[in-house]
Amino acid sequence: MGQHVHVGGPKLPKVRIIGGGLTGVLAAFQAHELGVRDIELHDRFDQLGGQAVPRQDHGLELRERDLTFGSAADPVRRLLESHGVPFEDIENRKGAVTACNGDLTYTRDFNGPALRTRDLGLSPLAGDSLADRIRAYPTDIAQALSRICQWRLGAWLDEVHADTAAAIGVSRVFPVGPEIVEIAGLKRADTNHDALYGIPAPLWGRLQSLGASTPKDGLGPFFMRLRQALVRLGVTLTAPSFVSPHAALAGRGADEVVVWAADPRPLFKPFDLEAPKPEAHSLVTYILKVRYAGHPPLEVRNFTAQGAVTRLRLYETRGQVLLAAECLTETRDTDLRREIHRLMAGFGGAGLSLGETLAIRMEPRWDILSLDAARKLTHLRKALTRSEGAAFVAPRWEEQDVAARHAALTLDLAQALQVSAPAVLAA
Incomplete structure (x- = not known):
C-alpha cells in the first residue's frame, strides 16, 4: 500500500489513540500511512492486543477466540505485511451441523x-x-x-x-x-x-473464498511484531496508561485527532447519555488437547438448536492440535466430549481423539447487539460529532468484520485529517 502524504502541505495534526487492541493498532498504522508522524497509542494494559492475546500453557496458545485474515489481497493483511509482519496462507476450512427431521446434516465449506x-x-x-x-x-x-x-x-x-x-x-x-x-x-x-x-463455495465455483491467512508463529508473536513495527515507525506507546473520557475530550488540543478504540460505554457519561445495558451474554470455552487425522484449522458451527456447544475450532500451536469448544453453559466433561464427537462426525470425527482439558474459561461477549444498544451508539456518535466535529474518531465498535471496521476507520481518519483516503479502501 502506498503512502498518502501531503508533500509540502500543512503539517498534519497529532493523532492520539485510546485502546491498544487490534482496532487501535490498525489505527496507528493507518494514521502513519495517511502521513501523520506524531502518533501516540495508549492502553491500560502493559501489552498490545487486548482480549485477543491468548494465554499460554507450556508454550501452547490457549485461544478462546481466533483471529484470521483474508488472502493476499486483504487490505488489512497488506498494510501489516508492508511493515514486516508475516502471515501464512491457510485453507479456510469450515462446516456446519443442522438438524432436520431428527437427522443431522453436515455441510462442508459453509x-x-x-x-x-x-x-x-x-x-x-x-x-x-x-x-x-x-x-x-x-x-x-x-x-x-x-x-x-x-x-x-x-x-x-x-x-x-x-x-x-x-x-x-x-x-x-x-x-x-x-x-x-x-x-x-x-x-x-x-x-x-x-x-x-x-x-457452499465448491458447489458454485467460489473457491477463492476458501483462502485465508493467519499470523505466522501464532498470536503472541504477532502482537510482539506489531509492537516492534510501531516502534520503528516512531509511534509513542504508552502502556499501561488509563485515559478517561473526560481527559480525552477536555485534553484534546486544537491540532489533535483522538481515536477512541477502547470500550465505548464510558463515553456516554460525559454527554449525559444513558449507556446500553450490558447484555447478559457469557460463553464458556473449553480447550482440549487432541489428535486429529484431518487438517486444521477447522471451524464447525452447531445449528441443531440442541446441546451446549455453539462452535468448535481446531487449530495448531507449536505442533500440537488444540480444540476450543465454545459453549452456552458449563457442561459435564462426559457430555461435552459426547457432543464434540457428535458434531465432528461429518468432519473426520473418526480420526479425532480427545485428550486432556487444558483450560475452562467463562467470559462475557459483546458481539450480540441489541436494538437498544444500536440506537444508543448512534446517539453517542451524533453527540461526539456535535461536540468535536470530525476530530474525535469513533470506530464502528459494533462491526464484527475486521476488514470492514478498518475500512470505515480509514475513511473517518482521512476526513479528520482532511487528506485523501487510500483508493483500495475508499472504493
Missing part, C-alpha cells in the same frame, strides 16, 4: 445453517431487528431459523439487532432442496437473495 425449503421467495427486508430479518425468509426456513436463534441467544429476537446474524453465523442460509443453479441465479440477480442465501 458455516451457516442448511435448511430445507420448497420455496426460495423472499419478503422485503423491513425493520432492523433479527426477527425482521428472519421474517423475510419463506415460512419453513423462518420457523427453523427462529428456533436456532432463540436457542443460541436466549433473548426476544425482536429486541436483537439484525447485524447480530453475522456474529452467530446465520447471516446466510443454504436452502436445501432447490437446484444449485436456481439459487445461484437468484443470488446473481437480486441483492436480497444474495444477502440472505448462501451456497
